[in-house]
Every structure is written in structure tokens, then in C-alpha cells.
Amino acid sequence: MNQENPLLEAFKETEYQIPGHGKRDISVLKEALETIDGQLESDVYGNGKVIEDFQEKIAKYLGKESSVFFPSGTMAQQIALRIWCDQKSLQKVAYHPLCHLEIHEEDGLKKLHGIEPILLADKERVITLKDVVNMKEEISCLLLELPQREIGGQLPEYEELAAISNYCRDKGIKLHLDGARLFEILPFYQKTAEEICSLFDSVYVSFYKGIGGIAGAILAGPKDFTDESKVWKRRHGGDLISLYPYIISANYYFDQRVNKMEQYYEEAKELAALYNQCYCVKTVPLEPVSNMFHVYFTVPKNELEPILRELYNETGIGLTGSLREVSNSECYFEVNIGDQYTKIPSERLKKVFF
Amino acid sequence: MNQENPLLEAFKETEYQIPGHGKRDISVLKEALETIDGQLESDVYGNGKVIEDFQEKIAKYLGKESSVFFPSGTMAQQIALRIWCDQKSLQKVAYHPLCHLEIHEEDGLKKLHGIEPILLADKERVITLKDVVNMKEEISCLLLELPQREIGGQLPEYEELAAISNYCRDKGIKLHLDGARLFEILPFYQKTAEEICSLFDSVYVSFYKGIGGIAGAILAGPKDFTDESKVWKRRHGGDLISLYPYIISANYYFDQRVNKMEQYYEEAKELAALYNQCYCVKTVPLEPVSNMFHVYFTVPKNELEPILRELYNETGIGLTGSLREVSNSECYFEVNIGDQYTKIPSERLKKVFF
The missing domain is CATH 3.90.1150.10 (Aspartate Aminotransferase, domain 1)
Incomplete structure (x- = not known):
């Protein structure tokens, strides 16, 4: 064919x-649903046990106050950057030249949110503290992707990461984690998700990479941040009446594979x-x-x-x-x-x- | 509780x-999935048999050249209006004061797309030809919602609708149909979906109202329009790796209930x-x-x-x-x-x- x-x-x-x-076929969803009673009620526009329980579980796992389930990471991350930019009234962020937002999202960040990105580091290596310190322009938020997928999934040393985090806090720069593959890097760092996430103000994680769910993402951070992200989720058209097909499978495969x-x-x-x-x-x-x-x-x-x-x-x-x-x-x-x-x-x- | x-x-x-x-519980999805072979492959970022077949089927049903499956109508409609506005380089549209975009989307149209809406008609009645003709400002697109949900689902007479359509074509105004409940109005008009949709340049239909699916929408129109809508779908974060849970249920309940x-x-x-x-x-x-x-x-x-x-x-x-x-x-x-x-x-x- x-x-x-x-x-x-x-x-x-x-x-x-x-x-x-394994194959991304319908059986992936069927298997996850087999474990669920048919009478379990759907989530309804972000409310209901099925979505609230999962959000609470992942917020706790990540060591964040609150979390929101999104249909996609693309949506979650643009929104995270928008909130931090609005908070500082400065529509400027920094990230790697091969960041997902820069190369896979048809410039949604620029065209929907009017946010200008500064590209840090070379395409071949990860962002270092030096890159951040030498940045000439002021920014609202720095996005770090761990691991840096487009260069084979490279990582900075933990000490470098902690130093970047400290520097950003000193300078009033919000630090956002593109943790599409966060679960996958914990064995290398020998840290818990909570320990890694404590370096960041906001965190996105995905449930269809290492976890192997159907689709979907979580955005986590302080409660006022996640509350605001729900308003933007509705604006983006991501506040679906029912997200449970993704939530149930995310939860099922998270439990199976996170360890x-x-x-x-x-x-x-x-x-x-x-x-x-x-x-x-x-x-x-x-x-x-x-x-x-x-x-x-x-x-x-x-x-x-x-x-x-x-x-x-x-x-x-x-x-x-x-x-x-x-x-x-x-x-x-x-x-x-x-x-x-x-x-x-x-x-x-x-x-x-x- | x-x-x-x-x-x-x-x-x-x-x-x-x-x-x-009936209850919006998980059994709604389970029932739809029972009819599907587990080995059917997932759609992948808008491609694959499961999504392409359904898009083709609904495009044909609506009498439009092409259609795109979206996770939500909120996303589909903002994008439709954005495309028509960009085409005319005029970020202005008109719709009813109780339009979904005006009262249920946290101003996404304004805040993400910078589009200004002109509100037509009173809150208690549907838009008439006279409202459109008397409009003082130039617009790129007029959105009509059939039926007008927030006032009990009222409809204009078919002749009024046809007259509005003719007027808009004459004046170079694109006409977009908020057809969240399009299937539901066909018996009143005694027309096919194709006949109604032929009055409009672009059409959105929903699959969880009268059809009773889980979530999801179709945006239909000319091929260059739907092609552009796919780019915006990615920008919005709606181009999920897998939309099949919504597509399969939309298709299943469409076949059951459209007649x-x-x-x-x-x-x-x-x-x-x-x-x-x-x-x-x-x-x-x-x-x-x-x-x-x-x-x-x-x-x-x-x-x-x-x-x-x-x-x-x-x-x-x-x-x-x-x-x-x-x-x-x-x-x-x-x-x-x-x-x-x-x-x-x-x-x-x-x-x-x-």
C-alpha cells in the first residue's frame, strides 16, 4: 500500500x-480500556474524576502544585510560554535552534502568540550556562528540552542544569522544561522527576513517547499558572468535552512503563x-x-x-x-x-x- | 457526590x-471500538486510512471538495475565520451576539488571531438579510449558526438563508456555517446537507451533539482552504499523533443516528x-x-x-x-x-x- x-x-x-x-494500532486503546468499568463517567470540559485524579497524580509525581491535561504538547508549551511572557509583559523567550516549537509547529508561537524566540547554542550541542549568561537580550522565559531530541537525545550534566536554574532565578527568568521525554532521562541523572522538576518553574511531559499512550500531555506548575493555562486551553480549542480516551491510556501505560x-x-x-x-x-x-x-x-x-x-x-x-x-x-x-x-x-x- | x-x-x-x-460514560467509546479490528492502524499526524476515509466520507456528505477532522469546533471555526480574513487582508468578521466564539471561547478569536467581530441582530432573534445589508463595516466573513443554539435553536426560513448567501457572494463576503447541529435541522428544511452547505463557503459540523460521539469536528470547504486549515491545526496544537478515538466513535454514531x-x-x-x-x-x-x-x-x-x-x-x-x-x-x-x-x-x- x-x-x-x-x-x-x-x-x-x-x-x-x-x-x-509495538504497532500503533487500535489494540493499544482497547487494551487500556479493558481495565476500565464502562460506567465510569466521562470528564466534561476539564472536570470530573477521570481527569482530576490523573492531574493530581502527575502533579504529585512531578512535585508541582498543580497540573492540567492537554491534548498535545504543542498546545501546552505555547501556552506556558505565553503565560510567562504576559506576566513579564515581554514577548520574548529563548530556546535551542532545534526546539520543537521552532521546527515542528509551523511557527504557532509567533503567529498565534506574537512571541519572538532567541535561539541559543549551536545545532549540534545542548544549551550551556555560558549561552544563557552571554545572551544579550532580555527574555521572559528560557525553555530547556531534556533530552535534546533532534541531536540524538543529548543532556547537560546535572550541575550545569542546576547552575542554569540558579542563574535564571537570580535574573527573574522563568525556566520551562520541555520534558517530552522526562521519564526517560531519570536513570541517567539518578534523580527523581521531582528533583529535576524542582529546577523549573513549569514542566511539560508527554504520554506517547516512552510511556506509549495514544496522545496527550501534562503541563504542571504553580496553581495560578495552571489555572491560567486552562483559559488558554479553551482559547486554543483544547478544552474538549471529553479527553478520557487519552487520559485513560496515559494512566494505564504510565503505570506499566514509568519504572x-x-x-x-x-x-x-x-x-x-x-x-x-x-x-x-x-x-x-x-x-x-x-x-x-x-x-x-x-x-x-x-x-x-x-x-x-x-x-x-x-x-x-x-x-x-x-x-x-x-x-x-x-x-x-x-x-x-x-x-x-x-x-x-x-x-x-x-x-x-x- | x-x-x-x-x-x-x-x-x-x-x-x-x-x-x-444516554450517559456520557466510557461505554460509549467501548461500544464503538467493539466494531473495530484491533489491528487497524492509528492515524499519524493527520494521515492514514482511519482519518482519510472519514474526511472523504463527510466531505462527500456535505458536498464539499475536502474536509479535515479537528479535535474541536472551537479550533476549527477560529481557523476558518482566520483563513478567510487573511485571504482578504481584513481581520473583521460578523456573527450573532450569542455566537459560540463570542461567549464560550474566552475570546480566543481576538486573543490568538486578532480578529474583530461585528455583532449582528438582537440577542433574541436570528440574523436576517436586512442585518447583513445594513452592516456599515466591511468584513471578510459572515458566520451563521444553524440552528442558533442559545435562543433555543431557531432558524431563518430557507429563502432568507439563500438570499443572505447570494448577497455575500455578490459582495465578496465569505459565508461560514457553524453547523454544530447541521444534521438536526435537515428535516425542517427538507433539504440535504449538500443543499444547505452549497450556500456556504466553509462548514463546521460536530460529532458529539445530535450524533452523540465522544468529541471532534469536521471543517469542510475547497481544497486550498482545508489544506491551509491543516497548517493552522498544527499551530493550534490540534494535529495530534492519533485522533482515532474520536474519529472511530464519530463514524460509528454518525452511521447509527444521522438518519x-x-x-x-x-x-x-x-x-x-x-x-x-x-x-x-x-x-x-x-x-x-x-x-x-x-x-x-x-x-x-x-x-x-x-x-x-x-x-x-x-x-x-x-x-x-x-x-x-x-x-x-x-x-x-x-x-x-x-x-x-x-x-x-x-x-x-x-x-x-x-
């Missing part, structure tokens, strides 16, 4: 797939080491700091694709469904370790790498 | 409830006649033009509430869970006829009204 993407088709036909939790992040992290390091043994292959980061990394090939994309397809056919193991071109001579793909990796018999995996 | 709203609690405890399709609107309409007329026989009671409209109407009581809200609670206890039949105050001496509630009305034995219903 998908003749435009033969690599994806070959990937889907493999017996085992290395990345992720498996250490396992995914260890497996990511093991797998990255296997990739790094291969000719013309290098992972970024060289040693992963979460469940994710990027795999770079010094091979043209159009040459690598048929090689991978043949490998999938021969071994029955899929590495990726999507290659991205870096240049005429280089390409890469992203790996996220989830429940599938551990299901692959090690002798089968060996056939791929040896 | 809900001690702040004893009327709602008494309503929920009744054996039969007059309005609606029952005539029945709901006849039942609404029957029920309104029963109310109008009562002392101190009047419906708006006096004869409904869809499945909905408002019931006005010349009785103070705090006096009517205990009377209704007693009636619910005595008869086992719930009329409404929510009264709204008009003045110290008047209050009203809204009725929407769905699947529940016909389940009430007529001798039981008689006990309420005679």
Missing part, C-alpha cells in the same frame, strides 16, 4: 522490530555499542543518556535503503522504517527503546550485527 | 431521562407541545425546528429546583440536570432529543405532564 516508502513497508513486515513498544525506563536506558546503551562496532556507523550520543539515540551512516540514503531492506528480509528484524538524509554521503535514523527490544531473541539479534 | 448540584444528582438517579442519548434526525425532530415537537400545555411554561421556539428547544418557566430558579427534584422522585423521569436563571422570576433549561426519549413508556411520561 505504502509504495512511496518501501523501507517502511519492509520494516512493518519484519517479525521483530527493534525500536518502540521500566532504567531497563530501556541499559538496552539503549547495549544496542548503541552494537551499532558502533559496525563499519561506517556511529551513534549520537556515542553512549546514550536515555532510551534514545541517533544512528549515523556515512553512506548515501538511497544506497543504504536497499541494503536495510535486504537485511530485514534476511534476518526478520527491522531497525527503522525511516531514514533521513544529512548530505549526499550521509544519513541517519532515530532509535527509541521500548518494550519490543527485549522480545528479540539474542541469537536473532546477533545475525544483524555480526 | 455532587452536592453543589442536587438537581443534577436527582436527574442522574431517575430511571428515564428525557434529553440526550434518525427526523424522528428526533418529530419527538421534539411532541414534547414541546406537552410543555406548552403547562402553567407558567413556554418553549422557545414555540414549535421546535430541530431536535432542540428551550423551556422557560416564569418561576424563580430556586423555587423550581425543589419542585423538579420532587417530580423526578415521584415519576422516575428526569427533565433536566441544569436550570439557568434568566431573572429573579424566570429560568429555563435546554432540551435535546436523542435516543432516550423514545424509550420512555408513554404512560410514564403522561404522569409528568398531566
